[in-house]
Amino acid sequence: MSTCERCGVEFHCAMADAPAGQKPTGAPGETPCWCTFLPLAIPVPGADAVGCWCPACLRAHIASLEKPT
Template sequence: MSTCERCGAAFHCAMADAPAGQKPTGAPGETPCWCTFLPPAIPVPGTEAVGCWCPACLRAHIATLETPPDVA
């Protein structure tokens, strides 16, 4: 199980929680993580990356990105 870097909830991440001795490669036929089905919203592994977020936190963050600003 992984721990959400935002709220601390436990959740399953297919990328981080791969079976022992097996790293996900992105090869055809591998099960992708649930997050790959959502719009890209935060940096992933790299210098500005954030840790994994649970489904609720990632969906809430995406909702704030998709909300148009108020027009005065």
């Protein structure tokens, strides 16, 4: 399990939680991770990358980016 770096809740991150030697999966037997189906919103990976966020935090962040200013 992964821990959300924003709120601290535990969740499944296929990119981080795949067993050693196994390609990451979004669910048993499936790939890619659930987060790849959402709009790009935070830098991963790279120097400016944030850690994994749970589905609720990532969706809330995306919603805040989509609101008109």
